[in-house]
Amino acid sequence: MKSILLPYLLCITAANGQSPCDEISFVDRAGWGAREPTAITNLTRKPLSFYVIHHTYQPPNCYDDASCIQRVKSIQDFHQLDRGWADIGYHFLVGENGKVYEGRGWNRQAAHSPGWNDDAYGICIIGDFTVAPPNEKALNTVQSWIKCGIARGHVKEDHYIITHRQSQRPGYTECPGDGAFNVVNKWSRFCSFQNSGANLTANQTQISLALNFCKKELEISSSTSTHLFMPIILFQLLFIYFL
Numbered sequence: 001m002k003s004i005l006l007p008y009l010l011c012i013t014a015a016n017g018q019s020p021c022d023e024i025s026f027v028d029r030a031g032w033g034a035r036e037p038t039a040i041t042n043l044t045r046k047p048l049s050f051y052v053i054h055h056t057y058q059p060p061n062c063y064d065d066a067s068c069i070q071r072v073k074s075i076q077d078f079h080q081l082d083r084g085w086a087d088i089g090y091h092f093l094v095g096e097n098g099k100v101y102e103g104r105g106w107n108r109q110a111a112h113s114p115g116w117n118d119d120a121y122g123i124c125i126i127g128d129f130t131v132a133p134p135n136e137k138a139l140n141t142v143q144s145w146i147k148c149g150i151a152r153g154h155v156k157e158d159h160y161i162i163t164h165r166q167s168q169r170p171g172y173t174e175c176p177g178d179g180a181f182n183v184v185n186k187w188s189r190f191c192s193f194q195n196s197g198a199n200l201t202a203n204q205t206q207i208s209l210a211l212n213f214c215k216k217e218l219e220i221s222s223s224t225s226t227h228l229f230m231p232i233i234l235f236q237l238l239f240i241y242f243l
Helices: 002-010 065-082 136-151 177-184 206-241
Strands: 025-027 048-055 092-094 099-102 120-125 155-163
Touching (some): 048 206, 065 092, 065 099, 099 136, 120 136, 136 155, 155 177
Parallel strands (some): 048 155
16 A cells, blocks of 8 residues: 555646646637737747736726726727737736737737847736736636646746836836736746846847846746755655555
Protein backbone atom coordinates (compact mmCIF):
# COMPACT_ATOMS: atom_id res chain seq x y z
CA MET A 1 0.00 0.00 0.00
CA LYS A 2 2.81 2.39 0.94
CA SER A 3 4.68 1.69 -2.29
CA ILE A 4 1.61 2.75 -4.24
CA LEU A 5 0.72 5.70 -2.03
CA LEU A 6 4.02 7.57 -2.13
CA PRO A 7 4.32 7.92 -5.94
CA TYR A 8 0.71 9.04 -5.96
CA LEU A 9 1.41 11.73 -3.36
CA LEU A 10 4.47 12.94 -5.24
CA CYS A 11 2.44 13.50 -8.37
CA ILE A 12 1.67 17.24 -8.43
CA THR A 13 -0.43 17.52 -11.60
CA ALA A 14 -3.31 15.63 -13.09
CA ALA A 15 -4.53 15.83 -16.65
CA ASN A 16 -8.26 16.30 -16.84
CA GLY A 17 -8.49 16.98 -20.56
CA GLN A 18 -10.20 20.35 -20.11
CA SER A 19 -8.73 23.51 -21.60
CA PRO A 20 -8.89 26.80 -19.65
CA CYS A 21 -10.48 28.20 -22.81
CA ASP A 22 -13.52 26.03 -22.14
CA GLU A 23 -14.25 27.96 -18.95
CA ILE A 24 -14.73 31.27 -20.76
CA SER A 25 -17.82 32.82 -22.28
CA PHE A 26 -16.30 34.37 -25.41
CA VAL A 27 -17.98 36.96 -27.65
CA ASP A 28 -16.35 37.25 -31.06
CA ARG A 29 -16.37 40.36 -33.22
CA ALA A 30 -19.54 39.35 -35.02
CA GLY A 31 -21.19 38.72 -31.66
CA TRP A 32 -20.77 42.33 -30.52
CA GLY A 33 -21.23 43.91 -33.95
CA ALA A 34 -17.70 45.09 -34.66
CA ARG A 35 -16.99 47.47 -37.50
CA GLU A 36 -14.41 46.22 -40.01
CA PRO A 37 -10.83 47.41 -39.49
CA THR A 38 -9.44 49.90 -41.98
CA ALA A 39 -6.11 48.01 -42.06
CA ILE A 40 -4.70 44.76 -40.69
CA THR A 41 -1.15 44.01 -39.54
CA ASN A 42 -0.53 40.46 -38.41
CA LEU A 43 1.68 39.49 -35.49
CA THR A 44 4.83 37.76 -36.70
CA ARG A 45 6.75 36.83 -33.54
CA LYS A 46 4.42 34.48 -31.72
CA PRO A 47 4.31 33.06 -29.14
CA LEU A 48 4.54 36.33 -27.22
CA SER A 49 6.05 36.82 -23.77
CA PHE A 50 3.86 39.52 -22.22
CA TYR A 51 0.34 40.44 -21.26
CA VAL A 52 -0.37 44.12 -20.54
CA ILE A 53 -3.43 44.79 -18.36
CA HIS A 54 -5.57 47.94 -18.88
CA HIS A 55 -8.81 49.50 -17.76
CA THR A 56 -11.02 51.74 -19.89
CA TYR A 57 -11.60 54.40 -17.19
CA GLN A 58 -14.30 55.62 -19.57
CA PRO A 59 -16.73 54.16 -20.60
CA PRO A 60 -17.75 52.95 -17.14
CA ASN A 61 -18.18 49.46 -15.70
CA CYS A 62 -20.68 47.00 -17.16
CA TYR A 63 -22.37 43.99 -15.59
CA ASP A 64 -24.67 42.57 -18.28
CA ASP A 65 -24.42 41.56 -21.93
CA ALA A 66 -26.23 44.54 -23.42
CA SER A 67 -24.29 47.22 -21.54
CA CYS A 68 -20.91 45.50 -22.10
CA ILE A 69 -21.52 45.26 -25.84
CA GLN A 70 -22.49 48.93 -25.88
CA ARG A 71 -19.24 49.79 -24.09
CA VAL A 72 -17.11 47.78 -26.52
CA LYS A 73 -18.80 49.45 -29.50
CA SER A 74 -18.20 52.90 -28.02
CA ILE A 75 -14.52 52.10 -27.49
CA GLN A 76 -14.16 51.03 -31.10
CA ASP A 77 -15.91 54.23 -32.20
CA PHE A 78 -13.51 56.31 -30.13
CA HIS A 79 -10.40 54.51 -31.35
CA GLN A 80 -11.39 54.47 -35.02
CA LEU A 81 -13.33 57.70 -35.46
CA ASP A 82 -11.70 60.03 -32.93
CA ARG A 83 -8.14 58.70 -32.85
CA GLY A 84 -8.00 57.49 -36.42
CA TRP A 85 -6.74 54.01 -35.54
CA ALA A 86 -7.32 51.04 -37.81
CA ASP A 87 -9.47 49.26 -35.22
CA ILE A 88 -10.24 48.98 -31.53
CA GLY A 89 -6.89 49.17 -29.76
CA TYR A 90 -7.02 46.12 -27.46
CA HIS A 91 -6.63 42.47 -28.28
CA PHE A 92 -9.38 41.54 -25.82
CA LEU A 93 -11.77 43.24 -23.43
CA VAL A 94 -13.34 41.78 -20.28
CA GLY A 95 -16.59 42.87 -18.66
CA GLU A 96 -17.67 42.47 -15.04
CA ASN A 97 -20.27 40.09 -16.42
CA GLY A 98 -17.38 37.63 -16.75
CA LYS A 99 -17.24 37.59 -20.56
CA VAL A 100 -14.34 38.12 -22.97
CA TYR A 101 -14.95 40.33 -26.00
CA GLU A 102 -12.72 39.90 -29.01
CA GLY A 103 -10.87 43.06 -30.02
CA ARG A 104 -8.07 42.48 -32.50
CA GLY A 105 -7.75 38.88 -31.38
CA TRP A 106 -4.74 36.59 -31.08
CA ASN A 107 -3.27 37.14 -34.53
CA ARG A 108 -3.21 40.89 -35.14
CA GLN A 109 -0.98 43.74 -34.02
CA ALA A 110 -2.83 46.07 -31.65
CA ALA A 111 -2.58 49.69 -30.49
CA HIS A 112 -2.88 49.34 -26.73
CA SER A 113 0.58 50.41 -25.55
CA PRO A 114 3.29 52.18 -27.61
CA GLY A 115 6.40 50.05 -27.95
CA TRP A 116 4.59 46.85 -26.94
CA ASN A 117 2.00 46.31 -29.65
CA ASP A 118 4.04 43.70 -31.54
CA ASP A 119 5.16 41.82 -28.45
CA ALA A 120 2.39 41.85 -25.84
CA TYR A 121 -1.30 41.05 -25.72
CA GLY A 122 -3.38 43.90 -24.36
CA ILE A 123 -6.30 42.86 -22.16
CA CYS A 124 -8.59 45.67 -21.06
CA ILE A 125 -11.04 45.35 -18.18
CA ILE A 126 -14.05 47.53 -18.93
CA GLY A 127 -14.60 50.19 -16.27
CA ASP A 128 -12.91 52.62 -13.89
CA PHE A 129 -10.68 50.89 -11.34
CA THR A 130 -8.91 53.97 -10.04
CA VAL A 131 -10.00 53.06 -6.49
CA ALA A 132 -12.04 49.86 -6.40
CA PRO A 133 -10.77 46.64 -7.97
CA PRO A 134 -12.64 44.73 -10.69
CA ASN A 135 -15.10 42.19 -9.37
CA GLU A 136 -14.24 38.50 -9.00
CA LYS A 137 -15.99 37.57 -12.24
CA ALA A 138 -13.77 39.89 -14.26
CA LEU A 139 -10.55 38.96 -12.44
CA ASN A 140 -11.18 35.23 -12.75
CA THR A 141 -11.98 35.65 -16.43
CA VAL A 142 -8.78 37.57 -17.12
CA GLN A 143 -6.71 34.89 -15.40
CA SER A 144 -8.46 32.11 -17.30
CA TRP A 145 -7.97 33.95 -20.59
CA ILE A 146 -4.27 34.37 -19.83
CA LYS A 147 -4.05 30.58 -19.40
CA CYS A 148 -6.08 30.09 -22.58
CA GLY A 149 -3.47 32.03 -24.57
CA ILE A 150 -0.78 29.67 -23.30
CA ALA A 151 -2.87 26.56 -23.99
CA ARG A 152 -3.46 27.66 -27.58
CA GLY A 153 0.20 28.43 -28.18
CA HIS A 154 -0.12 32.20 -28.57
CA VAL A 155 1.82 32.96 -25.38
CA LYS A 156 4.92 31.38 -23.87
CA GLU A 157 4.60 29.25 -20.77
CA ASP A 158 7.22 31.44 -19.07
CA HIS A 159 5.27 34.62 -19.81
CA TYR A 160 5.08 37.83 -17.76
CA ILE A 161 2.21 40.10 -16.74
CA ILE A 162 2.57 43.86 -16.39
CA THR A 163 0.17 46.81 -16.46
CA HIS A 164 -0.16 49.72 -18.85
CA ARG A 165 1.45 52.19 -16.42
CA GLN A 166 4.57 50.03 -16.21
CA SER A 167 4.97 49.80 -19.96
CA GLN A 168 5.31 53.57 -20.32
CA ARG A 169 7.46 56.26 -18.69
CA PRO A 170 6.43 57.32 -15.15
CA GLY A 171 3.52 59.77 -15.23
CA TYR A 172 2.36 58.75 -18.72
CA THR A 173 -0.75 56.98 -17.41
CA GLU A 174 -2.26 55.59 -14.20
CA CYS A 175 -3.97 52.76 -16.13
CA PRO A 176 -5.27 50.28 -14.98
CA GLY A 177 -5.92 52.29 -11.80
CA ASP A 178 -4.70 51.49 -8.30
CA GLY A 179 -7.70 49.23 -7.66
CA ALA A 180 -6.75 46.87 -10.48
CA PHE A 181 -2.98 47.27 -10.07
CA ASN A 182 -3.06 46.24 -6.42
CA VAL A 183 -4.69 42.95 -7.41
CA VAL A 184 -2.71 42.19 -10.57
CA ASN A 185 0.61 42.79 -8.80
CA LYS A 186 -0.09 39.74 -6.61
CA TRP A 187 -0.53 37.32 -9.53
CA SER A 188 2.13 34.65 -9.87
CA ARG A 189 3.57 35.79 -13.21
CA PHE A 190 3.41 39.52 -12.44
CA CYS A 191 6.67 41.38 -13.06
CA SER A 192 7.53 44.71 -11.41
CA PHE A 193 9.41 46.08 -14.44
CA GLN A 194 8.92 49.82 -14.96
CA ASN A 195 9.77 51.75 -18.11
CA SER A 196 12.11 54.43 -16.76
CA GLY A 197 11.65 56.76 -19.70
CA ALA A 198 15.41 56.85 -20.32
CA ASN A 199 16.71 56.95 -23.88
CA LEU A 200 17.47 53.53 -25.32
CA THR A 201 20.69 52.50 -27.01
CA ALA A 202 20.71 51.19 -30.58
CA ASN A 203 20.45 47.59 -29.41
CA GLN A 204 17.78 48.11 -26.76
CA THR A 205 14.00 47.99 -26.80
CA GLN A 206 11.56 48.17 -23.93
CA ILE A 207 10.75 44.52 -24.56
CA SER A 208 14.39 43.42 -24.35
CA LEU A 209 14.88 45.38 -21.11
CA ALA A 210 11.68 43.96 -19.66
CA LEU A 211 12.54 40.39 -20.62
CA ASN A 212 15.93 40.57 -18.91
CA PHE A 213 14.46 42.19 -15.81
CA CYS A 214 11.46 39.87 -15.49
CA LYS A 215 13.44 36.70 -16.09
CA LYS A 216 15.82 37.55 -13.25
CA GLU A 217 13.07 38.70 -10.92
CA LEU A 218 10.89 35.62 -11.33
CA GLU A 219 13.86 33.24 -11.17
CA ILE A 220 14.82 34.74 -7.80
CA SER A 221 11.21 34.57 -6.60
CA SER A 222 10.85 30.96 -7.71
CA SER A 223 14.13 29.94 -6.08
CA THR A 224 13.16 31.61 -2.80
CA SER A 225 9.74 29.94 -2.77
CA THR A 226 11.25 26.52 -3.46
CA HIS A 227 13.72 26.83 -0.60
CA LEU A 228 10.99 27.99 1.79
CA PHE A 229 8.35 25.40 1.00
CA MET A 230 10.22 22.25 -0.03
CA PRO A 231 11.06 21.17 3.56
CA ILE A 232 7.42 21.63 4.54
CA ILE A 233 6.17 19.61 1.56
CA LEU A 234 8.65 16.79 2.18
CA PHE A 235 7.73 16.66 5.87
CA GLN A 236 4.03 16.39 5.03
CA LEU A 237 4.62 13.65 2.48
CA LEU A 238 6.73 11.64 4.88
CA PHE A 239 4.23 12.14 7.68
CA ILE A 240 1.41 10.79 5.50
CA TYR A 241 3.60 7.94 4.25
CA PHE A 242 4.40 6.68 7.73
CA LEU A 243 0.82 6.89 9.04
